[in-house]
Amino acid sequence: MELILSILVGVLFAAALYSMLRRSIVRLAIGLTLLSHAANLLIFTVSGVSRTDTPIVPEGREAPLIGSSDPVPQALILTAIVISFGVLAFLLVLVKRVYQAVGSDDSDDLTSTER
Amino acid sequence: MTVQLTAPIILPFLAAALAMLAWRWVAVQRWLGVAGAIAQLVAGIVLLVTTRSQGVVATQVGDWPAPFGITLVADLLSATMVVITGLLGLVVVVYSFGGLDNRRESFGYYPLLLILLTGIAGAFLTGDLFNLFVWFEVMLIASFVLLTLGGERAQLEGAIKYVTVNLVSSALFLSAVGIIYGLTGTLNMADLSERLRDLDEPVLETTVAMLLLVVFGIKAAIFPLFFWLPASYHTPPVVVSAIFAGLLTKVGVYALIRTFTLLFVDDVEFTHGILLAIAGLTMVVGAVGAVTQQDLRRMFSFLVISAVGYIVMGLGLFTGVAIGAALFYLFQDAIAKTALFLVCGLVRWVGGSFRLEQLGGLYRTDPLLAGLFLIPALSLAGIPPMSGFVAKIGLVDAGIAGGQYLVVGLALLASVITLLAVAVAWAEAFWKAAPEGARVELEEYRARSRGERMSMFVPVIVLIAMVVGLGLGAQPVLELALDAGAQLMEPHAYLDAVLGADR
Helix, strand or coil: CHHHHHHHHHHHHHHHHHHHHCCEHHHHHHHHHHHHHHHHHHHHHHCCCCCCCCCCCCCCCCCCCCCCCCHHHHHHHHHHHHHHHHHHHHHHHHHHHHHHHHCCCEHHHCCCCCC | CHHHHHHHHHHHHHHHHHHHHCCCCHHHHHHHHHHHHHHHHHHHHHHHHHHHHHCCEEEEHHHCCCCCCCEEEECHHHHHHHHHHHHHHHHHHHHHHHHCCHHHHCCCHHHHHHHHHHHHHHHHHECEHHHHHHHHHHHHHHHHHHHHCCCCHHHHHHHHHHHHHHHHHHHHHHHHHHHHHHHHCCCEHHHHHHHHHHCCCHHHHHHHHHHHHHHHHHHHCCCCCCCHHHHHCCCCCHHHHHHHHHHHHHHHHHHHHHHHHHHCCCCHHHHHHHHHHHHHHHHHHHHHHHHCCCEHHHHHHHHHHHHHHHHHHHHHHCCHHHHHHHHHHHHHHHHHHHHHHHHHHHHHHHHCCCEHHHCCCHHHHCHHHHHHHHHHHHHHHCCCCCHHHHHHHHHHHHHHHCCCHHHHHHHHHHHHHHHHHHHHHHHHHHHCCCCCCCCCCCHHHHHCCHHHHHHHHHHHHHHHHHHHHHHHCCHHHHHHHHHHHHHHHCCHHHHHHHHCCCC
């Protein structure tokens, strides 16, 4: 399972980079979306995939049972998903506004800041 | 202890929330902006006094003991940076009264600025690597909106570059955090420091160190990751550029200093050797880039990059004195860069442009402004008695003591080039005869009331007085910086404060 996920993470990173290196800024947005997925999946994979129990503390105990899965990576990923959702929503609006202002989605036309 | 550590984060955030409720009343937002920044400044000063007398202080949020909960921790470096954040926030808010157009003011400028200050203080105070990521994102989303506020074409184009580079950096940050968690099972920086010391995985450890170097290097704009900065920092109004130039790259530098003194100190020859090489290139490339610019704001954007090089040089030398000197550079440069960008704003109001070929003759019309421009500009080049001189001499001294003559030579070379750049800028904007058809004084500026003009000049004069004061009376701040440097080199106080002395 880890092997498959590792390959998938690699493919996602590669696809994200390929998309971002295209000239269209819409593809840039798609690439950045894939990039955040790749990072999230990387956290999931690297912290160990297991078939163990959910880490819920049973009644009358102070800590989850030994052998239950680690809740921290899931908390990290959940936080990261929420953040990337907000940022990507902003990015989409930005791409739209740039398209309206520049009249093109070619990143080679974004040159007015270089003088 | 809890209140002292959370107040610099919560108070500006509270002011931001109130300012959003007062959406229609810009005057109320203005004063909430002032109140939030003052609250942060005062909270920062209290924290600095506490850390000065009691050493490193820490608190566990929600009472979850470290390393399980999120730790907030302040050493001298963190506390001083919070004070500078509050100070620069206050200055910029006051300058905005007159220096920002009313349209932008009424579209949430003050709440955004306060949230930016919240995020910056959070990043300085957190003791948890993932929480640092979260504060970075708080800071980034506020900076994205501040950068695009107003929606001019150049702003949007600059924002695409800024947003893209920062999102890539965030994704790499997350990946690094994931790998570190997989390696050590912790994200608390104090706990990490101990576990990385015992970890016998030199290859993976160096990989993660380099990943974080890239991540924070992008934020700090080191060579060769700086290209986004001069493409975006000059596009928003100067108040926004000023706070970005003064604080945002400094957060990246802070994160570099924190990780490369606390976490990755096993293979100093390799990691800090790389830092030193990067520092030399960053200083020179930034200064050379500045010479070629015609737009004042782009010129100073390049000088922001050059300054980062000097600070990283102190980190790369990796002695207590070198890091102390680098911290003094960090403190004074945040103030000087903000002052310079605000002065650029004044130049535009009275001279009609940011571009050197369209400016001229301002020495005759505004001798005060000519002086205000010259002082921080010469400070950047390291001319005595300004603060930049003290900072540079400290770094050069530490470099010579460490036997790193090449990087010392590059530092001096970059200083000379910086002097050339600012001298040309001053001569072009103030000394040469005004070009034909130069627009002098924008209509809008003439329409400003006396109070609004004062709100622009007074903050600038305060900052410039500090630049001179930090040069003439450097001793107390230099001592503070050296103590902070010593604290970073001997992290046991930090570890004791976070994890408890009886571990």
